Amino acid sequence: MQRPEAWPRPQPGEGAAAAQAGGPAPPARAGEPSGLRLQEPSLYTIKAVFILDNDGRRLLAKYYDDTFPSTKEQMVFEKNVFNKTSRTESEIAFFGGMTIVYKSSIDLFLYVVGSSYENELMLMSVLTCLFESLNHMLRKNVEKRWLLENMDGAFLVLDEIVDGGVILESDPQQVIQKVNFRADDGGLTEQSVAQVLQSAKEQIKWSLLK
Template structure:
């Protein structure tokens, strides 16, 4: 699927320190029942991954439902408390539909509006997990995610852009991620070296 460059879209916030920008999906037309909305390309409100203590490891928000970092973190904590001890894969919280999956010591979440198709949200979640499973060499756990965070962000960016679903086929996502790495002139080995170097720099800065 080609990236829809012509579509107007908000610029996503990213990572643990970024706040979202952009606008929400269009409101209901005047006179429509509250439960009916116009179809929108902006399906996804947020994608985030938490550890088994509910701490954020990766997060991207695509509208202004939670405009501040404090609101985002509170939302994530509430979602984690609601979902971490259940066997279900779908939750309804705060007027939103949330699909989620656990893997060893990680919890993966995809958030959409209450009127979004659950199967569509689940297809994004499945694509996210399968793509990460490949990037992390079948080790979808906290340690390997932290060591391959750049690759994880690339995966998320290839699946969702500004709240628009770009791809739900993990094979296509993996090909695009590999292409972007090759296009930048970085081999898999050199990427690993760069990430290791960055980790060492962070470690030494914390020790000072």
């Protein structure tokens, strides 16, 4: 599926980034009521998806905009989100001007991040699809040990659900079918292998710096 380039990507400093920094929202356009600015429709609804272990350490992460441009900033954000959510029973959190939906499974925490104005149900559909797809792929063992052993498949699953912040699929059965087709058609892609290696390198690097 080609990403529709006609839709505008949120610009740095707007929306969540501005809210996080405590800055003012972008000004209203001419003709809009004072104090009210309607958000432009956009297909770029997902800012990030990441999975942490029960100590808050990154296992898998993909960011789809430049709200957190460096790995260090991303991991600080992930740690703060983990500290805010790991001991609560809720499934939705608002943090740093962003809407976050999350789910725990044994020794894993799965997170989907969107802007403050995103529909929580839409974000939750992505989270549910990710969990159910991993549940099927890992044969109902959505836990750290099995995820690490199947990290290549986990990246493929995520890529079928979200591409560049655009939601492609929310039906786990369709996701699994596409992942199986890609695996049967040519095995792991060079991109997915590179992603796994990069994630492992980053995890080792930041573990050593602690």
